[in-house]
Structures are given as structure tokens and as C-alpha cells.
Amino acid sequence: MGRDRGAKTDRERARSRRFGGTCVGSAERISGVCDLLMKNDSPLTMGIVSAMGVATKGEPKVTDCLINATDMAANRDDSYVEELTKLEDKHVSTAKALLTDKAEYDAYIETFLSELNDLRSMFKAIYIAGCSTDAFGDFVVGHGELWTARLCAATIRCKGGKAIWIDARDILVVTPSEDGGVDVNYNLSNANLDKWYDENMQEGAVVMVTGFIARTPEGVPTTLKRNGSDYSATIFGALTQGKNITIWTDVDGVFSADPRRVKGARCLSSISYNEAWELAYFGANVLHPRTTLPAMKYNIPVTLRNYFNQDAPGTSIGMTCPLPAGANNIGKYETRDANGDLVKGIATIDDVCLINVEGTGMVGVPGTANAVFKSVKEAGCNVVMISQASSEHSICFAVRAHEADAAVNALNKTFEKAIAAGRISRIHALEDCSILAVVGQNMCQTPGVSAMLFESLAQAAVNVIAIAQGASEYNITVVVSKNDVNKALQAAHGRFYLSKTAISVGLVGPGLVGKTLLRQMKEQLETLQDEFQVELRTVAITGGRKMLLSDGTIDLDTWEEDYANSGAANMGEFTQHVLDSEAPNRIIVDCSASDEVASHYKEWLSKGLHVVTPNKKANSGPLAFYKELRSIQRNSYTHYFYEATVGAGLPIVSTARCLLDAGDKIKRIEGIFSGTLSYIFNTLEPGVAFSDIVAQAKEAGYTEPDPRDDLSGMDVARKVTILARECGLELELSDVPIQSLVPEPLRDVESVEEFMKELPKYDGDILKQQEAAAAAGEVLCFVGVVDVEAGTGSVELRRYPADHPFAQLKGSDNIISFTSRYYTDAGPLVVRGPGAGAEVTAGGVFGDILRVCAYLGAPS
Ligand code: ADP
Ligand code: ASP
Ligand code: MG
Numbered sequence: 001m002g003r004d005r006g007a008k009t010d011r012e013r014a015r016s017r018r019f020g021g022t023c024v025g026s027a028e029r030i031s032g033v034c035d036l037l038m039k040n041d042s043p044l045t046m047g048i049v050s051a052m053g054v055a056t057k058g059e060p061k062v063t064d065c066l067i068n069a070t071d072m073a074a075n076r077d078d079s080y081v082e083e084l085t086k087l088e089d090k091h092v093s094t095a096k097a098l099l100t101d102k103a104e105y106d107a108y109i110e111t112f113l114s115e116l117n118d119l120r121s122m123f124k125a126i127y128i129a130g131c132s133t134d135a136f137g138d139f140v141v142g143h144g145e146l147w148t149a150r151l152c153a154a155t156i157r158c159k160g161g162k163a164i165w166i167d168a169r170d171i172l173v174v175t176p177s178e179d180g181g182v183d184v185n186y187n188l189s190n191a192n193l194d195k196w197y198d199e200n201m202q203e204g205a206v207v208m209v210t211g212f213i214a215r216t217p218e219g220v221p222t223t224l225k226r227n228g229s230d231y232s233a234t235i236f237g238a239l240t241q242g243k244n245i246t247i248w249t250d251v252d253g254v255f256s257a258d259p260r261r262v263k264g265a266r267c268l269s270s271i272s273y274n275e276a277w278e279l280a281y282f283g284a285n286v287l288h289p290r291t292t293l294p295a296m297k298y299n300i301p302v303t304l305r306n307y308f309n310q311d312a313p314g315t316s317i318g319m320t321c322p323l324p325a326g327a328n329n330i331g332k333y334e335t336r337d338a339n340g341d342l343v344k345g346i347a348t349i350d351d352v353c354l355i356n357v358e359g360t361g362m363v364g365v366p367g368t369a370n371a372v373f374k375s376v377k378e379a380g381c382n383v384v385m386i387s388q389a390s391s392e393h394s395i396c397f398a399v400r401a402h403e404a405d406a407a408v409n410a411l412n413k414t415f416e417k418a419i420a421a422g423r424i425s426r427i428h429a430l431e432d433c434s435i436l437a438v439v440g441q442n443m444c445q446t447p448g449v450s451a452m453l454f455e456s457l458a459q460a461a462v463n464v465i466a467i468a469q470g471a472s473e474y475n476i477t478v479v480v481s482k483n484d485v486n487k488a489l490q491a492a493h494g495r496f497y498l499s500k501t502a503i504s505v506g507l508v509g510p511g512l513v514g515k516t517l518l519r520q521m522k523e524q525l526e527t528l529q530d531e532f533q534v535e536l537r538t539v540a541i542t543g544g545r546k547m548l549l550s551d552g553t554i555d556l557d558t559w560e561e562d563y564a565n566s567g568a569a570n571m572g573e574f575t576q577h578v579l580d581s582e583a584p585n586r587i588i589v590d591c592s593a594s595d596e597v598a599s600h601y602k603e604w605l606s607k608g609l610h611v612v613t614p615n616k617k618a619n620s621g622p623l624a625f626y627k628e629l630r631s632i633q634r635n636s637y638t639h640y641f642y643e644a645t646v647g648a649g650l651p652i653v654s655t656a657r658c659l660l661d662a663g664d665k666i667k668r669i670e671g672i673f674s675g676t677l678s679y680i681f682n683t684l685e686p687g688v689a690f691s692d693i694v695a696q697a698k699e700a701g702y703t704e705p706d707p708r709d710d711l712s713g714m715d716v717a718r719k720v721t722i723l724a725r726e727c728g729l730e731l732e733l734s735d736v737p738i739q740s741l742v743p744e745p746l747r748d749v750e751s752v753e754e755f756m757k758e759l760p761k762y763d764g765d766i767l768k769q770q771e772a773a774a775a776a777g778e779v780l781c782f783v784g785v786v787d788v789e790a791g792t793g794s795v796e797l798r799r800y801p802a803d804h805p806f807a808q809l810k811g812s813d814n815i816i817s818f819t820s821r822y823y824t825d826a827g828p829l830v831v832r833g834p835g836a837g838a839e840v841t842a843g844g845v846f847g848d849i850l851r852v853c854a855y856l857g858a859p860s
Pocket of ligand 1: 019020021022023050053227248249250251253254255256257258259260279283284285286287345
């Protein structure tokens with residue numbers, strides 16, 4: 001074949017290094033690439049390069065510019081000229097910075113400008129004609145690679161190294177394939193490489209190669225299609241039958257999902273050729289779908305590395321993929337193991353259309369599928385996925401969105417007669433779909449993987465439109481609505497890689513309770529993740545005036561500072577942000593005490609957001625609102641928990657629920673529900689004035705700023721209403737008679753100071769009641785009562801025998817007793833403990849958040 005033995009050996013020891021667009025996006029980066037290539041001690045180093053990408057956001061990407069310019073010219077838009085100017089500026093300034101040798105610079109610029117001028121003339125012609133051709137487009141778009149390959153070779157020479165460059169169109173011969181890609185003609189390409197090698201190779205020179213471009217057997221310039229420089233690298237690796245291939249890009253390796261879209265995506269240490277192929281085919285654009293094929297042919301190891309983080313080992317892609325130990329123990333968390341994961345990655349194709357050919361006339365008729373796919377192929381459409389129900393009643397397949405019309409038209413034509421005769425009932429295109437593919441060689445023969453996938457999608461309320469799994473079992477593919485694809489990706493990824501339950505949290509009201517909750521969550525995040533696979537991501541915090549939103553997760557160490565510097569609050573934006581957040585499940589926690597905030601619950605629940613709150617306003621507000629809220633919540637399969645509305649963290653609401661769910665019948669709930677009033681009456685003793693204790697309590701911060709808010713009994717009445725409704729009573733807050741402890745004449749007094757000043761005048765009222773109670777061996781307690789049997793609720797000052805549990809209370813504790821069918825003779829069920837304060841209230845709210853997680857399937 002015209003090459004001598006020594007040359008062949010060098011070629012077999014060749015190393016192909018491919019550099020993506022961002023790696024050669026600026027002069028500094030190109031310089032670094034050249035240094036890396038020059039360091040190589042292998043006898044033959046090939047540097048396969050892309051066109052210049054971008055180094056800083058907003059700069060032009062060379063391939064995109066060339067494609068844009070072609071489209072503009074063909075559409076008679078003269079702004080193509082600006083695209084060319086951008087290209088000129090970018091390359092001239094880069095060459096100026098790199099080519100320190102004047103002769104090198106002059107030579108480079110002369111060729112570059114002459115090619116650019118040729119392009120200018122061609123664009124002018126296209127502009128006049130108002131149309132372009134594919135062949136012209138392919139010729140134009142390949143210039144970016146020519147310009148970088150030449151520039152790199154010249155730079156190496158300026159650095160004192162030896163370098164030559166290849167226009168890959170002189171070597172690589174490809175033919176178009178039916179799926180819209182290209183097949184390599186290895187015989188012709190090999191012969192071309194031999195010839196080039198013999199005529200041009202210089203010993204010890206780095207060989208710079210243009211990625212992406214090739215030619216047809218007829219000699220017409222073409223490309224390997226977008227992202228094709230990876231494919232070029234493996235083709236050259238195969239042609240030289242080299243030792244290894246490195247693909248340098250801008251991420252640490254192949255990730256379990258696109259790291260731009262899935263925050264917790266993991267970098268994979270190794271994957272098989274097949275897995276890489278499946279991931280790339282189903283949309284992981286880190287690799288061209290065909291990249292692995294040439295490497296696989298000769299079993300050449302490929303490594304994907306991050307040019308911007310050269311310490312990272314990258315992902316190695318090779319033939320085998322060992323089955324992990326214990327792979328059959330699916331259902332636990334084995335998929336999280338660092339190596340040998342069952343599911344390697346999840347990729348999506350965002351824009352597809354699902355075409356369904358339906359009809360009873362297809363059953364048992366041989367050749368229908370053939371006719372369907374033949375006509376789709378002839379229409380030039382590529383079928384991405386096929387699914388056929390075993391009844392043969394329908395064949396359904398997915399094509400890229402832009403090919404859908406052509407496919408449907410072709411099918412209507414092919415089946416014209418069958419449609420007229422009713423054998424085919426319809427050919428239906430479902431638009432705006434996306435494909436999600438879960439890929440992993442080790443899924444093969446492992447039970448339970450698809451169950452995990454579908455369970456995760458169900459929990460995220462994602463509807464699966466179609467399913468396909470090939471016999472190779474390397475991937476499970478599902479079609480979902482385009483609107484759901486992000487949610488589906490997050491849910492599936494979370495299930496296999498992160499935590500069983502990932503949940504976004506939006507917090508309203510970062511006051512004392514809200515703040516404490518965030519601190520408690522911060523302290524538990526790691527334990528929840530490690531032990532229960534629960535991942536709580538706080539994505540939004542809003543108060544009345546300020547609002548902090550984060551595309552990722554808000555850092556709970558620094559949130560207060562970030563919140564202080566955040567923008568203006570807007571409930572619509574807040575809601576949308578939580579809805580758009582990446583986790584498959586979302587929860588809004590309302591730690592405000594606001595009516596206005598509570599008015600949003602219905603909207604939130606109906607949109608699929610779970611709600612957790614210590615805010616009493618919704619559940620003790622108008623009955624009609626409450627009933628509608630519950631009905632929306634049930635119908636939207638969302639969760640609404642409010643344990644901390646009564647007794648802070650004490651299990652009051654959940655106790656009532658437990659009893660009722662277990663078939664018990666609650667007869668009566670009675671309790672001291674107000675920490676403040678509990679404190680006041682526990683401290684009240686003969687000889688001490690009521691007003692003094694109120695003043696003390698106020699001083700100690702046990703009361704609301706206006707103690708009348710506690711003394712009025714309204715707060716207790718709200719709790720009574722909440723519990724009454726929990727027991728099935730249809731009670732309005734106004735139905736609950738309240739014995740207010742605020743003396744009648746002081747109810748309308750303007751200032752708190754004046755109220756406190758006047759209060760001692762009424763000490764006698766309470767004193768009288770207290771003395772009467774004491775004389776009977778009893779004590780006064782301010783209680784709320786739900787009398788389920790009578791269908792009433794009340795809030796009043798009552799007397800209890802000195803040995804009654806209510807009379808034993810200390811400090812500001814709450815105590816609540818449940819009398820029921822089961823808890824009667826042996827005494828009531830009593831819950832007692834601190835029922836107010838930020839820690840315990842936040843604890844109750846946190847408990848509810850975790851309850852949502854448990855309902856969503858977090859392990860217990
Ligand atoms: P290059 O210019 O080096 O070819 P690309 O932009 O074409 O780089 O491909 C790298 C990008 O692919 C990454 O920045 C990443 O956002 C995206 N990507 C998509 N899916 C994956 C995945 N599974 N693993 C890694 N990167 C992915
Ligand atoms: N420059 C080409 C593209 O942008 C090829 C590549 O970068 O891989 O598609
Ligand atoms: Mg690429």
C-alpha cells in the first residue's frame with residue numbers, strides 16, 4: 001500500500017487528539033492546545049480541530065456564522081456581510097496574537113483573506129440568485145475548520161515546533177447514508193492517507209487535521225454533520241489504527257445527563273462504546289452519534305477529557321462494561337455506585353413528532369410495517385423510535401419535528417386506498433413531543449429498571465405517551481409531551497442517580513419561623529440525602545417586599561445576605577419560578593400569617609404544587625373556600641399539610657387524622673391551645689394581679705405585640721375551627737363563641753400602652769372567678785373545645801379540678817385531650833408539650849415537608 005514498515009509502525013502508535021470549538025475559541029486557548037500537542041512524545045500526534053467556538057458569551061461561533069451567512073444570503077438578507085466581518089475580525093485578531101513570526105502571519109492572513117474574498121463573491125451570487133444548495137452549504141461551512149487547522153500548525157511552528165496540516169477533504173471519503181448521516185469509505189480514505197503520508201509526512205511533526213469536513217467519492221466537499229469533529233477524530237484514529245483517541249471538550253466527561261440541564265448530573269468514569277452510541281443517538285450532544293463506530297471497529301480506547309480542567313481523569317469509552325456486583329438487588333440504591341451503574345445516562349431529543357398509523361385492516365396483514373417505513377424513508381425522514389402494540393392495531397413511530405409533515409404526507413399517499421376502504425382508520429401526528437432515553441448496558445437481564453423509571457415518571461405526574469425497549473435492552477425509550485420533558489428528565493435522573501425524592505422548595509415568609517425552618521433544613525440536608533435519598537432544594541424565598549430566586553439551589557449558608565440584596569417580591573413570578581424549577585416535585589411552604597398568601601393555595605395545588613403551612617388563615621377562613629381547597633387538592637393529587645397550625649410541632653392534626661383513619665370516632669377535643677394564655681393562667685395565683693402577669697408575659701416576649709390578640713381568644717377559635725373541620729364538622733369561625741379576656745371597654749382602645757394602663761382596673765373580674773374556683777378546689781384554664789357529638793366549638797374560661805391534667809400544666813405548654821370511641825373509659829388520649837415558639841413550629845413544618853416526601857415514596 002505504498003507505506004514502508006517504519007511508517008506503518010508510527011501510524012499504529014499514533015495518538016489522535018481532538019479539540020472542540022470552545023478549546024480553540026480564543027488565541028490563548030489555541031496556544032494552550034498547541035502546547036499540549038507539542039508535549040506529546042508519541043511518534044505521530046494528530047490534532048483534529050473544530051472551527052473556533054466562543055471563549056466569552058456573545059462572541060460569534062464560527063460554524064454558526066457560516067451557516068447563518070449562507071441562510072441570510074439565500075434569503076436575500078444582506079446582513080450576511082456582517083457575519084463575514086465577524087469572521088474576519090475573529091481570525092485576524094487571533095492570528096495577530098499567535099503568529100509571532102511575520103512570514104507565518106503574512107502567509108496565514110493572505111490565504112485566509114483570499115478564501116474569505118472567495119466566500120464573499122459566492123455569497124453575493126447566492127444573494128442575487130436568492131437560493132442556495134446543500135453542496136454549496138457544505139463547502140462554505142467547512143471553512144472554519146480549515147482556518148483553525150492552519151492556524152494551529154503555524155502557531156506550533158512559531159513556538160519552535162514542527163507541524164504540518166491536512167485538509168481532511170484530501171483524505172476522507174464518505175457517502176451519504178439513509179439515516180441522513182454519512183458512511184466512511186475506508187478503502188479510498190486509507191489509500192488517500194497512505195499517499196499523503198508518503199508524500200508529505202515530516203518526521204516528528206504534529207499533524208493538524210481539519211475536523212468535520214470530508215468529500216464524496218466524486219470529489220465534492222461535504223461534512224460529517226454538526227458536531228462532526230468528534231467523528232473525524234475516531235475516523236482518523238481508525239485509519240491509522242492508532243493507540244488511543246482523546247476528545248478534548250468543555251466538560252469533565254460524559255455525564256449521566258446534560259450537565260447544563262440536570263444540576264446533579266454525574267461524570268461517568270467509564271462507559272461502553274454501545275452506551276456512548278445510544279446516549280449520543282438519543283441527544284447527548286457531547287458526542288456525535290457515530291463517534292464510537294470507527295473506534296469500536298478496531299477497539300481503540302477513546303477518552304473524553306475537559307480541556308479546562310485537565311486534572312480531571314475524564315470518561316473512558318471502551319468495549320466492555322463490567323456488571324457490578326449485586327446488580328440484581330435492584331430497588332435499593334445500587335445504581336448510585338460510582339462504577340458499573342445499571343443506568344449510565346439519560347438523554348433527550350426535545351423536538352419530535354409521534355406518528356400513529358391506526359386501523360383494524362393492519363392486523364395480520366404482512367407487509368404493512370414495511371410499507372409504512374418504506375414510504376417514510378422515501379420521504380427522506382429518519383425514524384428515531386418505533387413502537388408497535390402486539391395487537392398490530394397500530395404502528396407508532398417518532399420522527400424529528402421538522403420531518404413530520406413530509407412523513408405524514410407520504411403515508412397519506414401510500415395508504416390512500418387503504419384509508420378510503422377504511423382498513424386504515426387514521427394517520428395521526430402528535431406534535432410537540434420529546435423522547436427520553438434511559439441508557440445502560442447493564443440493564444440487560446436486570447429486573448426492575450423499567451419499574452424504577454416509570455415509578456419516577458408517575459410520581460412527577462408525567463404522562464408517558466409511548467414506550468419502546470429494544471431486545472438489546474441497552475435502552476428504554478419513552479415519548480412524553482414536550483412540556484413535561486424537563487420534569488421527566490429530572491425525575492428519572494433523580495431516581496437513578498441522586499435521590500429517590502428530589503423536591504424543590506419555595507418558601508413564603510422568611511420571618512422567625514421561616515428562618516428557623518431554613519436553618520433546620522440546612523442542618524439535615526446531608527442526612528436526608530444520605531439516609532433517605534431525599535434531596536430538598538430551596539429554589540425561591542419571598543417575603544412581602546423582597547424575593548430571592550435561584551436557577552439552582554439557594555445556598556442555605558448565605559441566603560440571608562443574598563435575600564437582603566434581592567429584587568422586589570412578586571407572587572406570580574415566585575409561583576412560576578417554583579413551577580419551572582428542575583426537581584420533579586415542588587412544594588410551597590407558607591410561613592407567613594397572611595390571608596393574602598393563603599388565597600393562593602388553590603392556584604398552587606391545582607398547578608401540582610404541594611403546600612405545607614403553619615398559617616391558620618386558609619383552614620379557619622370561610623368554609624366554602626376551605627371545602628373547595630380540599631377538593632382541588634384531592635383532584636390534583638397534591639398534598640396539603642398544616643400540622644403546625646395547631647400546637648406548633650405537637651402532633652395534634654395528625655393524631656386526629658390517625659384516629660379517624662383507623663375507624664375511631666372522635667367525640668370531643670378539648671385543650672389549652674394558646675401558649676400565652678397557658679402561661680398567664682399557670683402563673684396566676686391568689687394575691688397576684690392578672691394585669692401584672694399580662695405585663696410580665698408581654699415583657700418576656702410571650703405575647704403578641706398587642707396582648708389583646710392573645711386575650712381575645714381569636715387564635716384559639718381558629719384552632720378550634722381547624723380541628724372541628726378535621727373531624728368533619730362544617731363550622732365557620734363565626735360559629736365559635738369566644739369568651740374574650742379583653743374587658744369590653746378596652747376592646748377599642750387605640751394604643752397598646754393605654755390598654756396596658758387601663759387593664760388593672762378590671763383585675764377584679766378575673767380575681768372573682770379565680771377565688772370561686774379555688775374555693776371549690778379548682779383552677780381556671782382558658783380552653784378551646786370541639787364537641788363533635790353536639791356539632792359545636794367554643795372558646796372559654798373553664799374550671800378544672802386541681803388533679804385534672806389541665807391543672808398540672810407548667811409554663812407555656814399546650815395540652816390537648818381527645819375523647820373518642822376507643823379513648824373513653826381508660827381516659828382520653830392526651831398530647832402535651834410546648835405549643836409555641838420558632839423551633840417547635842418550624843420543626844412541625846419540617847415534619848410536614850418530610851411527610852410529603854414520604855408520600856412521594858421516600859424510604860422510611
Ligand atoms: P465541543 O465544542 O467540544 O464539541 P459541544 O458543545 O459540542 O462541545 O459538546 C459538549 C457539551 O455537550 C457540553 O458542554 C454539555 O453541555 C453537552 N452535553 C449534553 N449531554 C451531555 C452529557 N450526557 N454529558 C456531557 N455533556 C453533555
Ligand atoms: N464545527 C462543527 C460544528 O460546529 C463541528 C464540530 O464542532 O464538531 O458542528
Ligand atoms: Mg461537539
